[in-house]
Amino acid sequence: xxxxxxxxEQFVDEGLGNSAYLVGSHATKAAVLIDPLRDxxxxxxxxxxxxVKITHVLDTHLHADFISGARELAAQxxxxxxxxxxxxxxxxxxxxxENDGLEIGDVRLVVLQTPGHTxxxxxxxxxxxxxxxALFSGGALIVGGAARTDLLGHDLTLPLTRHLYHTLRxxxxxLPDEVNVYPTHGAGSFCVAPASSDRVxxxxxxxxxxxxxxxxxxxxFVTRALSGLPSYPVYYxxxxxxxxxxxxLLGGVPVLKPLPAEEVRGQxxxxxxxxxxxxxxxxxxxxxPGAYGIALDAPLVTWAGWLIPFDAPLILVAASVADREAxxxxxxxxxxxxxxxxxxxxxxxxxxxxxxxxxxxxxSVAELRARVRSGEALTVLDVRQDSEWExxxxxxxxxxxxxxxxxxxxxxSTDRPIxxxxxxxxxxxxxxxxxxxxxxxxxxxxxxxxxxxxxxRFEVERGK
Numbered sequence: 001x002x003x004x005x006x007x008x009e010q011f012v013d014e015g016l017g018n019s020a021y022l023v024g025s026h027a028t029k030a031a032v033l034i035d036p037l038r039d040x041x042x043x044x045x046x047x048x049x050x051x052v053k054i055t056h057v058l059d060t061h062l063h064a065d066f067i068s069g070a071r072e073l074a075a076q077x078x079x080x081x082x083x084x085x086x087x088x089x090x091x092x093x094x095x096x097x098e099n100d101g102l103e104i105g106d107v108r109l110v111v112l113q114t115p116g117h118t119x120x121x122x123x124x125x126x127x128x129x130x131x132x133x134a135l136f137s138g139g140a141l142i143v144g145g146a147a148r149t150d151l152l153g154h155d156l157t158l159p160l161t162r163h164l165y166h167t168l169r170x171x172x173x174x175l176p177d178e179v180n181v182y183p184t185h186g187a188g189s190f191c192v193a194p195a196s197s198d199r200v201x202x203x204x205x206x207x208x209x210x211x212x213x214x215x216x217x218x219x220x221f222v223t224r225a226l227s228g229l230p231s232y233p234v235y236y237x238x239x240x241x242x243x244x245x246x247x248x249l250l251g252g253v254p255v256l257k258p259l260p261a262e263e264v265r266g267q268x269x270x271x272x273x274x275x276x277x278x279x280x281x282x283x284x285x286x287x288x289p290g291a292y293g294i295a296l297d298a299p300l301v302t303w304a305g306w307l308i309p310f311d312a313p314l315i316l317v318a319a320s321v322a323d324r325e326a327x328x329x330x331x332x333x334x335x336x337x338x339x340x341x342x343x344x345x346x347x348x349x350x351x352x353x354x355x356x357x358x359x360x361x362x363x364s365v366a367e368l369r370a371r372v373r374s375g376e377a378l379t380v381l382d383v384r385q386d387s388e389w390e391x392x393x394x395x396x397x398x399x400x401x402x403x404x405x406x407x408x409x410x411x412x413s414t415d416r417p418i419x420x421x422x423x424x425x426x427x428x429x430x431x432x433x434x435x436x437x438x439x440x441x442x443x444x445x446x447x448x449x450x451x452x453x454x455x456x457r458f459e460v461e462r463g464k
Contacts, residue, residue, distance in 0.1 A: 006107050006126070008134065008182065009046055012199060013037060015299030015330060016066055017188025019199055021136055023126065024052040025105025032056040032104060033079070034124060034136050035184040036069035039253050039329045043069075044077060056102055058082040058109075060138025060184055061121040062089075062243045064151045064236040065191050067335050075249050084113075086120035091246035096122060107133075112171060114140035116164025117147035117191070119156070123172070125179075134180040135203070140164070141172050142183040144196040146212055148229050151191070151236060158222065165221040173213055177204025190232040190302070230385055231403060235305030235334055242335055250337070254328055256316065258344035261353035264288075264315055272340055273308065276317040277327045278347075280429040284360040284445060286347055288317065293433035296323050298426050301330035306403040307434055310335070316342040360432055361444045365453045368419055368446055372396065377416045383431040384422050384450065392460045394421075394453060402427045405434045414440060421446035421453075 009022040022043060024031030031052040033043055047054050057070045057079045070081045071091060082102065085095035100111040107128045114123045117139035126134040139147025146168065149160040180202055187197045207213050215221045259267065268274065274291035276283050277300055283293035294303045296318075308314070314336065318324035324342055331339065343350060351357060363371075371378055372394075380397040382389060389399045400408065402422070412418060418440065422428040425447055432443045454460065 005105060005128065007050070009050070010182070010199070011037075011042060011046075012186075013301075013333075014188060015301040016333065017186050017190075017192070018066065018184050019182070019186060020069075020184070021182055022046055022050075022052075022054070023104060023109070023136070024050060025107065028105040029053060030055050030104055032058055032102060032109065033073060034058045035060055035063070035138065036073055037333050038067045038069045038072055038247065038250070039332060040069045040073040040076060041253065043073065047077075053077075054079045056080050056082050056094075058096075058102075058124065059084075059087075059243075060123060060136065060140075061118040062087050062240045064118075064239050065189060065233075066333050067239065067247045068243050071246055071249060075251070084120040084122045086113075087244065088120075089244055089246065109136075114138070114167045114171065116140055116149055116160055116167045117185075118152065119160065119163075121167075125175075132175055132179050134182060135172065135175065137172065137181055137183050139183065139185045139191055140167055141181055141206060141210075142185050142192055143181075143187075143198045143201045143206075144210055145192060146225065147185045147189075147191045149225060150229060151232070152240075157226070161222045161225050162218060164225065165218050168212060173203065173207050175203045177202065177207065179203040181206065190230060190236075228387070230387065231401060233302060233306040233403060234407070235310055238310050238335060247335070248337065250332065253325070254332065254337075254339060256324065256328060256339055257341040259315060259341040260344050261350045261355055264343050264350070265355060267313070267315055267340055272313045272315050274317060274343075275304065275308065275314050275327075276433075277323060278317065278319045280426050282319065282347075283429055283433070284362060286351070286357040286359055287433075288343075288347070288350060289356060289358050290437055291317065291433060292430070292437075294430050295426050296327055296330070298430060299330065300327055301333055303402070303427070303430055304331060304336060305334045307406050307430065308336070311338050312336075313338045313340050315340050317346060318342065319346070358436075360429070362447050363419060363444050365446060365448055365456060365458065368421075369453075369456075369458055371419075379413060379416055379418045381412070381418050381420045381431075382422070382450070383420060383427055388423065388450075390462065390464055392450070392454070392462050394450070395459055395461045402431050405431055406438070410438070412440060414442075417442045417444055419444045419446050421449045423451050424449045
């Protein structure tokens, strides 16, 4: 949205599936920032490019999927933090309640209490000359749905879902059709059930097409809102308490120190964990024994938080300086701050130091099918999400979601080979790195994954 008086700049993080918004006045050169990530240099650079000063930084709720950048930006830019009064945060802020207002030039942001996704959730309604023009809805209303209400445990799920029903029916969907809606959560976020890939919408569009707007009763709403919810990363349980008490200030994106191969070996012996963010093909070819293999575009921000113990001491292996810096950004966004350094010279330096590497066994889908049809004692392990499995899977395969592999009591045999696949090969590479750490060694990566299996028109089963 851009008018003569106001602009909205969106910052999308595809890995988290979330958006932050810089809302500013052309006239007064003042701006507010809504729901920022922790690496705030991107917002400061935008403010400088637009010649505006960020006066306030606002959070719609206590986020479960990332560390808020509000404190970081306030420390670097002197902005005032605005947070729901119900959040009861442990740092300096302006508590916000229903109908509180923030002036941005000749427009106003009005606070709406919109509980449901979380108890303290608020949204921000932008008004010009007294008329609403845009809604910054956090997770209270997203494109084609609303953010899930089950993240705070079983006891709160039903009450929060009922709150969400009234937030939508009695408040947000009563706004004029032409009001633009800018959600924080969107496609790719585990805070939402599957929805549209669009990241902005309007009240009119949602009133006409959002399934949650079509229900007639509260009971029907509860049933629909709680159906089809995917599993979510285990690191979520860490984020809300950190955001409530106040994240540690970093003062910028950390710059890691280089560690020679011998020092990395010493760190590993003292409990350090190696995180290899190179592409899956490079990890399969050669990697440090015991390393987590999570490609940068997996995305790392999701799977590191799902598979690696929170606050683990980490040593990075990356293909380039740019990849290493991108990995650091993804990790600090979810609170993985215990970064010991990076392997100087990469895996090549490890090899030159006469230190051992491992490689993954691989097989094509054609070879997999031939070995299964021959009656070989081979376990086929599918690590995709439940919804993917139900849509179609290899007959006779065993299904365990990737995110469960580090924690579940696995029913996998150690006496027979295990052929691991996902959709394309990224998650299955990660899965094998986790299984290796759990003591499984006869593991085979199925190249091309289920997509390649389908492309060959091999047999597929559907359903649970």
